[in-house]
Structure formats: structure tokens, C-alpha cells
Amino acid sequence: MDIVVLLKQVPDLVEELEVDEAGNAIDRDLTRFVVSEFDSHALEEGMLLKERHGGTVTALSLDTGEAEEALFAALAQGVDRAINLTGEFPQGMDNHQAARAFAGALKDVRYDLILTGAQAIDDVDGQVGGLLAGYLGLPYVSVVSQVRIDEEAKVAVVSKELAGGMEMRLEMDLPGVIGIQAAEQPPRYVPVGRIRQVRHTAALETRDAAIGPGGVVKVRRVYKPEPTRRAEILSGDDEEVAEAIVKLLGEKGFLR
Amino acid sequence: MTVDVGPPERARTAEAALTLSEEMYKCVHCGLCLDVCPSYDVLGLETESSRGRIAFMKLVREGRLPLNPRVASHWESCFQCLACQEVCPSAVAVGELMPQARALVVEHVGVPKELQEVFESTSRYGNPLGQSPRRRTAWTRGLAVSVPELSRDGGAVDVLLFVGCYPSYHPRVQEVARALVEILGRLGVNFGITREERCAGDSQRLAGEAGLFEYLAEQNMEAFGRLQFGELLVIDPHEYNALKNEYPRFGLSQKVSHYSEFLARSLDALKEQLVNPLDTTVTYHDPCYLGRKNKVYEEPRQLLRAIPGVNLVEMPRNRANSFCCGGGAGGMWLDVEAAQHYSERLSERRLDEAVRVGARVLAVACPYDLLRFEDAVKTRGLEGKLVIKDILELLAGALKQ
Numbered sequence A: 001m002d003i004v005v006l007l008k009q010v011p012d013l014v015e016e017l018e019v020d021e022a023g024n025a026i027d028r029d030l031t032r033f034v035v036s037e038f039d040s041h042a043l044e045e046g047m048l049l050k051e052r053h054g055g056t057v058t059a060l061s062l063d064t065g066e067a068e069e070a071l072f073a074a075l076a077q078g079v080d081r082a083i084n085l086t087g088e089f090p091q092g093m094d095n096h097q098a099a100r101a102f103a104g105a106l107k108d109v110r111y112d113l114i115l116t117g118a119q120a121i122d123d124v125d126g127q128v129g130g131l132l133a134g135y136l137g138l139p140y141v142s143v144v145s146q147v148r149i150d151e152e153a154k155v156a157v158v159s160k161e162l163a164g165g166m167e168m169r170l171e172m173d174l175p176g177v178i179g180i181q182a183a184e185q186p187p188r189y190v191p192v193g194r195i196r197q198v199r200h201t202a203a204l205e206t207r208d209a210a211i212g213p214g215g216v217v218k219v220r221r222v223y224k225p226e227p228t229r230r231a232e233i234l235s236g237d238d239e240e241v242a243e244a245i246v247k248l249l250g251e252k253g254f255l256r
Numbered sequence B: 001m002t003v004d005v006g007p008p009e010r011a012r013t014a015e016a017a018l019t020l021s022e023e024m025y026k027c028v029h030c031g032l033c034l035d036v037c038p039s040y041d042v043l044g045l046e047t048e049s050s051r052g053r054i055a056f057m058k059l060v061r062e063g064r065l066p067l068n069p070r071v072a073s074h075w076e077s078c079f080q081c082l083a084c085q086e087v088c089p090s091a092v093a094v095g096e097l098m099p100q101a102r103a104l105v106v107e108h109v110g111v112p113k114e115l116q117e118v119f120e121s122t123s124r125y126g127n128p129l130g131q132s133p134r135r136r137t138a139w140t141r142g143l144a145v146s147v148p149e150l151s152r153d154g155g156a157v158d159v160l161l162f163v164g165c166y167p168s169y170h171p172r173v174q175e176v177a178r179a180l181v182e183i184l185g186r187l188g189v190n191f192g193i194t195r196e197e198r199c200a201g202d203s204q205r206l207a208g209e210a211g212l213f214e215y216l217a218e219q220n221m222e223a224f225g226r227l228q229f230g231e232l233l234v235i236d237p238h239e240y241n242a243l244k245n246e247y248p249r250f251g252l253s254q255k256v257s258h259y260s261e262f263l264a265r266s267l268d269a270l271k272e273q274l275v276n277p278l279d280t281t282v283t284y285h286d287p288c289y290l291g292r293k294n295k296v297y298e299e300p301r302q303l304l305r306a307i308p309g310v311n312l313v314e315m316p317r318n319r320a321n322s323f324c325c326g327g328g329a330g331g332m333w334l335d336v337e338a339a340q341h342y343s344e345r346l347s348e349r350r351l352d353e354a355v356r357v358g359a360r361v362l363a364v365a366c367p368y369d370l371l372r373f374e375d376a377v378k379t380r381g382l383e384g385k386l387v388i389k390d391i392l393e394l395l396a397g398a399l400k401q
Helices: A037-053 A067-077 A095-108 A128-136 A192-201 A238-251 B007-019 B022-026 B038-043 B050-061 B069-076 B083-087 B094-108 B113-125 B165-169 B171-186 B202-206 B210-225 B237-250 B259-264 B267-273 B298-305 B328-333 B335-339 B346-356 B367-379 B391-398
Strands: A002-007 A009-011 A033-035 A056-062 A081-086 A113-117 A140-144 A146-150 A155-161 A167-173 A176-180 A205-208 B156-162 B228-234 B255-258 B280-284 B310-313 B361-364 B387-390
Touching: A002 A037, A002 A067, A002 A128, A033 A037, A033 A067, A037 A056, A037 A067, A037 A113, A037 A146, A037 A176, A056 A067, A056 A095, A067 A081, A067 A192, A081 A095, A095 A128, A113 A128, A128 A140, A128 A176, A140 A155, A140 A167, A155 A176, A167 A176, A192 B210, B007 B050, B007 B094, B022 B050, B022 B094, B038 B346, B050 B069, B050 B094, B069 B094, B083 B094, B094 B202, B094 B328, B113 B202, B113 B210, B113 B328, B113 B335, B156 B171, B165 B171, B165 B367, B171 B267, B171 B367, B171 B387, B171 B391, B202 B210, B202 B237, B202 B328, B210 B237, B228 B237, B228 B259, B237 B255, B255 B259, B259 B267, B259 B298, B259 B391, B267 B298, B280 B298, B298 B310, B298 B391, B328 B335, B328 B367, B346 B367, B361 B367, B361 B391, B367 B387, B387 B391
Parallel strands: A002 A056, A002 A113, A056 A081, A081 A205, A113 A176, A140 A176, B156 B228, B228 B255, B280 B310, B280 B361, B361 B387
Antiparallel strands: A009 A033, A146 A155, A155 A167
């Protein structure tokens, strides 16, 4: 089983987020980045599958935010290869560009399974897995919380949690792409000493990211929610409150 | 629960457990530690005593038991309060063995989720509370007294105040930091703080994350190296312990003082400022890492006696025999885990002792104590009967206007 896990860097919410001058993105210069929590779960699931079936895990990331840190942590966690896709994309990439870049990089990487987080908090779009599967001509299933591999039949049997306490089990041919909602166990702890050791002993591979056209949907505005006007609490006995309500409705033009 | 998967697994973990020092073989299993071990005091189980924990270390090291979460939990229930070391006739260095055992767990078993979050926050943000490092000095905003912040690139002061994580970030413990800077202002101490400070990392080290501890020590030493100061003044006994006893091997050469030592040296000048009487009965809880570990017993008491109107009484278990609050060695961050084993918190049991000696105020000198005992006041229904205060708060309250 050769598995590729896609990692994305998202804003670390420990710091207050600021909108950039153009008003349609967060200000990346003022932002710390951290690997998307869903992608951490995808990585954990990848490691669990490797432990069960053998093979390799490759972590693949776009060089945005603090990608190198995330890739070294992945190496310390036990992935076999860590590839950083570098290039000129100071604003990051939209999901179409990211999926194209990943597809390009995967041309000469062996894989039976590609795992990624079901979505990420920065756009809550959840498209990269599906787009990538489209570009590579692979099947795709997402929002998955359990993966079982039948190596002989070359299929993945995955479970999705549905509303109302129902669970759905699907079978997908391999190779394929899976969007992970949650790993079977929380992402394991990687001791700091191991990460620092890996920084000295292991190297990241870098590839030029193929930068293609983006999606046709444009972000018009990113903003902090604007507080609505304050609620007014009426006090007094029933008669007084009723009178105040009638008066208010009249003032607002609801009574004729 | 993990089950024994057979000899190969035991052999594998036994090999890993060779990192455990042979110190354990000094233990003759006499059982004198049982009487003073707080976890044994509450649980009454051999497995939750120093003797039991050392027996597990031997079994794992000899390949007779695999290292698994179940064995790990017996080590994780120890707060490394060191009470056992005080009475051990064979002088077993439990304080060295336990961190080794915990490091083995972190490396080969993993850590409970709540502790994992703390490790990750400390490594990423430099504090266990998961707060922004940029906001480390935010507690000084709006204070009447000036708290000089040294620039990242330099600055010289007599005393560098190492504020520490809880006093910097925790709203309740920030009051303790504010009390200290008010007192320092009154005494005319030339001091400063730096936002480059990171957690000193002692409790993380004792909980088994030695690599994280080193990483933090290197960051702190880098920050210290850019500043000039003659002495480090510390609030939290755990951070004090690290700075005083561990940081010299990273190159720290300045004197390190807990605030109780520092202020006791200026006792006469301080006494002149202490005019508001606190007419009540006070008892003092010796923090494990100020008292037993670093033998600072008298200075905190001198400070309390300097406050007019204080009737200082002692609990039966005081000084070297003090009873742990349950916060050490990661206990502060394993409350959910502990609740699965403990029917009662150590802090709750300790409060009963304070009440029995007639104390209305339990004075403490450690952020862990302040928070854990205040919680225990609520869970024991002692509101209005017993108040928890840091010594610094009592001192600041007695200052003349």
C-alpha cells in the first residue's frame, strides 16, 4: 500500500485575524499558519493504514505558510517521504490551482491511495480531493471516518457518519482519493526531540509547483461579522410591555 | 486497555526501558514511602505508591511486563511531589526515576489527549495555556505601577522578572503578578520583563517531554543572552526549579530567586510598607518544588509573619512533610485522566487539613496551588469559610496607601 497524504496550511487562530488591504483575503503577513486539523487526521489515518498493511506514506504540501515545519513533523511521525511544492504563489492557491499542482506532482509518485482532509477551515470548500480525483481520473469519496483496505480485491471500504445516527458503508476501487473527516484515533503526539532530530537527519524533497489557472469563482469580500443593532429589552408589567410593543410596531411602520 | 501481546513485545519494551536508571534497584521495597505518598493516601493501592511504581519499572526493564497504557497510568498518577524521597532509607532518587519512566511513556506509548494538547501548545506558543506569545506581557496593561518591558534586542536591569506562564496568562494568577510588581515598585527595585520569555518547561520535563524542555531552555537562554541582568526573579516554583537547577547546564550563570527568597532579603524595608492589618488566622501550604525540592521553608513564613495581625498556624503536614496539591509532573493537565482513578482530589484532602487547624486563609506560593485549592474550595463547599491567597496578594493588600 503506497499512500499519499495532502497537507494544507491554514491560519492559526491563536492570533487575531486581519483582512488585507484589498479586502478579499486575510492578511497573510500577520498570520501564523498551522497544518489543517482535517489533514492531520488524514495523516494519522495514513499512518494507521501503513501500520496495518505495510508500504509507504508520502506527505505532499504546497509551500505556503509554515509548510516545512509541517513536513518535518510528518517525517518525525513516520512518513517515508515529504515533498514540498514550491513556487511563486504568495497568496496561496485556490482549490483548482492546488488540485492541479498536486496532480502534476503526483505524475511520478507511486500511490494506491490519496488521503486528504474533508475540508479546511480557511475556505470550508472541501473541493481539492474531488478536483484532484477528476484530474487524475480516479474515484473519490469524502467525509469519511473509517477506512478498511482489501488488498486482494484492490478496494477501500469506507464509512461515513450520516445524520440521525446512521452510518453508510461504501466500496471504492483503488487507486482512489478519500477525504477524511476524522481518523480512527486522534492524531498521535510527536515528541519535540524527534522532530528536531529529523530536521538534522532528513531532508525534504522539493518540486516546482505547476501553477495553472484558478477557479472561476472570485472572492468578493472577506470581513469580520458586523454586529447588528442591540436588542432592546422591554420591562414592566404585562400591560406596560404590551403598550410598549404596540408603540414600537407603530414607530417601525408595521401598523396601519 | 492494551493486552500483553507476548514475549516479543515485552522484549521490545524491555530494550527501550534500559534508559531507566539502575537507581531502581536501590529500592528494597520496605514500604516506608506508603505512609507519605499522596496518591497512596487517597487511593490505598499498592500500585499507586512509589514502591509499586518502582516495581513496575523493574518488571518492564526485565521484560516481565510490556510497557503499555495500563502500566503507564500508574506512573502518570504520580505527581513527583518527592515526599517518598524524604523518608526513603535507601535514598532512592525517585525524582530522577519518575521523569525517565514518563519519558519512556511519551516516546513509546503516547500521552493522554489533554497532556498532548499542553505539550503541543507549549512547543508552539511557549506556554501550556495555548495563548498567543505576542500577548505574553498584556497583563501589565492599565497598571498604575510601571512594568518596564525590555526590548528584544537589549536592555540592562538589576533584576529580570521571569513572570512565568500562569502569572502571565491566567486571569486569576495575573493578580499575583500584579501584586508582585506593586511590591517591587514600593521597594524601588530596578527590574524589567521580556515578552521573549517562554515557559521554563519544568512540569513538561517531569511529565516526560525532555526534548520540549531542551527546546524551551534554548529559546529562553537565547532571550537571556540579549539582556543584561544580575538576578532572575521567579514566581512559579516549578519554573524556579528549572531555572535554578537545570538551566545552569544550558549556560545560565545568574542567581535565581523565588520571590519569597528575594523579598525576605528586604524584609526590613518591606515591613515599613506593611501597615494594613490582616486580622485573621493563616496557614501556609509548602509547595513541593519550593519546599522539599529546594528547601525554601522559612522565607515564606517570614513574609507572612511580617503582615500585621496575621496569626500563623501550621498544618500537621508542613515543610518537608507537606502534602502535594496534585498539580505536579503534569497533574495540572491531567485532571480528566485523574478523575478516572481518584475519588477525591489531593487538593480537597489538603483543604480539610487547613480547616481543621482553624485557618481562615490558606496562603500559597505557587500558581498551581492557587488554582487547585480555589477549585477545591468550591467542590468542598468551603466558600465563605476558607480563602486561598498567594502570599504576594496578602502582602500587597497590607501595603500602606
